[in-house]
Amino acid sequence: MNRLVPILTVVAAIVAIWYVATVGMNAQWARDQAARAGVELSFGEIVADTLAQERPVLPAPHQVAAELWKLTWVEETTGRRGIVKSGTLSNRSLVYHGWLTLSATALGFAIGTGLGFLLAVGIVHNRAMDLSVMPWAIASQTIPILAIAPMIIVVLASVGLTGIVPKAVISAYLSFFPVVVGMVKGLRSPEVAQLDLLRTYSASAAQVFWKLRLPASLPYLFASMKVGIAAALVGAIVGELPVQQGGLGARLLAGSYYGQTAQIWAALFTAAILAALLVGAVGATERAVLRRLGMAQ
Amino acid sequence: MRDTGPPGEPVIEAKDLGLTFDTNDGPVHALTGVNLTIEKGDFVSFIGPSGCGKTTFLRCVAALEHPTSGTLTVNGMSPDDARQRRAYGYVFQAAGLYPWRTIAGNVKLPLEIMGFSKAEQDERVRNVLSLVDLDGFGKKYPWQLSGGMQQRASIARALAFDADILLMDEPFGALDEIVRDRLNEELLKLWARTGKTIGFVTHSIPEAVYLSTKIVVMSPRPGRITDVIDSPLPRDRPLDIRDSAEFIEVAHRVREGLRAGHGYDE
Structure with missing residues (x-):
């Protein structure tokens, strides 16, 4: 309850600002239409019009909510191609496109986290990798993903890889970096005294890794994974932009082609909800693992 | 004696x-x-x-x-x-217990590394914990113990493998x-x-x-x-x-x- 009040206050403020902005940004269209028809609109009429336009510059929150509802529940339960009538998810619904994006995100995140983990282990244990890998990892993140994504897609398509793999590769490209940085920091987090202690036991490098470095790095790993999974989602969406074979990215671009702003916003919200769920899932895993290890107090 | x-x-x-x-x-x-x-x-x-x-x-x-x-x-x-x-066993200024291990788990650390059998590990942990007056604290985590008790646990850890x-x-x-x-x-x-x-x-x-x-x-x-x-x-x-x-x-x-x-x- 104590947490709910501030959250709801912020949401209410955002919705209020949004409504004011909706009226302001859509008023010009309403006035132009009225002038063309040769009528004069009162302020009340303008407000009513701006909140119910078919192709508004900025759709009102209730329009976005209605669009979201229509493209998920209504489409799947009553649509001709919906899951109830056809047995498969409708390719018009955001459930279908959200699932496409989610699966690419999950695959890319798994690849990225695994790669980041391996690179971090290499950097911590191998001096040559320590000196050579990090600058490249940093350089990789300075290249705009929008520029490199189409090239990844083209190169992979030329070797016969299409569909989920190119999107997952772009996801992995974005999500490995926070994991490398966080894990290197985490694996190096044990103090000198802790490493000395293991030396007094004549522990091997593998024992130092499994008994000290890895457990000590877990809090860092989870923090990195929260950043990484959000980046993986962005990567999957960017990977869907140039291909137009489904996914939230494809829906975003299609919406902007046809001036369907409500559709764009509905897809954006689906992406935001997905991101929240994914970060929440990592957080829940983190709490479960750390409690299991006795690290959560 | x-x-x-x-x-x-x-x-x-x-x-x-x-x-x-x-x-x-x-x-x-x-x-x-x-x-x-x-x-x-x-x-x-x-x-x-x-x-x-x-x-x-x-x-x-x-x-x-x-x-x-x-x-x-x-x-x-x-x-x-x-x-x-x-x-020898070494005791540092900071107790340096692993927060993700229980007290017994911490004392067991050198024994695991040195390859003692499971049964002997448990036996030794019990003995050294009683030697430093920490009987019954084996299942606690370090943060549940005072600084002095943590240091006693770290002494138990140094004693566990019976160095002279x-x-x-x-x-x-x-x-x-x-x-x-x-x-x-x-x-x-x-x-x-x-x-x-x-x-x-x-x-x-x-x-x-x-x-x-x-x-x-x-x-x-x-x-x-x-x-x-x-x-x-x-x-x-x-x-x-x-x-x-x-x-x-x-x-x-x-x-x-x-x-x-x-x-x-x-």
Whole structure:
């Protein structure tokens, strides 16, 4: 309850600002239409019009909510191609496109986290990798993903890889970096005294890794994974932009082609909800693992 | 009941030991010309100001640092070999318990690394926890224990694999004086019961005098030994021995040694 009040206050403020902005940004269209028809609109009429336009510059929150509802529940339960009538998810619904994006995100995140983990282990244990890998990892993140994504897609398509793999590769490209940085920091987090202690036991490098470095790095790993999974989602969406074979990215671009702003916003919200769920899932895993290890107090 | 092996046998022998670190500001003489013999069953304290080399000497014995001149033997062999044969347990200033392991899990750590069987691990953990008066705390996590109890657990961890030598680097330095007094008393009992040889680094004169059979007074720049005092106090020491004339006399001699070595004119 104590947490709910501030959250709801912020949401209410955002919705209020949004409504004011909706009226302001859509008023010009309403006035132009009225002038063309040769009528004069009162302020009340303008407000009513701006909140119910078919192709508004900025759709009102209730329009976005209605669009979201229509493209998920209504489409799947009553649509001709919906899951109830056809047995498969409708390719018009955001459930279908959200699932496409989610699966690419999950695959890319798994690849990225695994790669980041391996690179971090290499950097911590191998001096040559320590000196050579990090600058490249940093350089990789300075290249705009929008520029490199189409090239990844083209190169992979030329070797016969299409569909989920190119999107997952772009996801992995974005999500490995926070994991490398966080894990290197985490694996190096044990103090000198802790490493000395293991030396007094004549522990091997593998024992130092499994008994000290890895457990000590877990809090860092989870923090990195929260950043990484959000980046993986962005990567999957960017990977869907140039291909137009489904996914939230494809829906975003299609919406902007046809001036369907409500559709764009509905897809954006689906992406935001997905991101929240994914970060929440990592957080829940983190709490479960750390409690299991006795690290959560 | 204290000594299991022949007492008086040299365990740690340093001859003209020196250690020089090369730094950007030129060489730092952490230790020079250190000659010292520690016998089996001794409780030896190293006292001196920061930079006198007391911790460095202990780290040399533990093969965590390697001397640049002179010879050092532990149980008649090199410190590295002695370590391989589990000659010593080391206790650091910070308890350094793993937060993700229970107290029993922490004590078990060296046993896992050294490859003791599961049954023997449990047996040993039970024994050493009772030795440091932590029976029943095995399932607790470190954060559930006070600082003093954590340090006792770290002593149990150093005792778990039954090394003959216990090296302690300011183990009670971060604790308040009341807890420290109690732990000092308990450490003496533990020493009497186990007959270990103990090397103990401290900043505190009363602590050094109360605990030790031999007090090594050291001074910095270069790190060296200025005095070695064989304590006339009996091995059995109640806390109030600290008010006796003998105690005060030894403490006085330590203080004089520190003052002479410290060189206020430098």
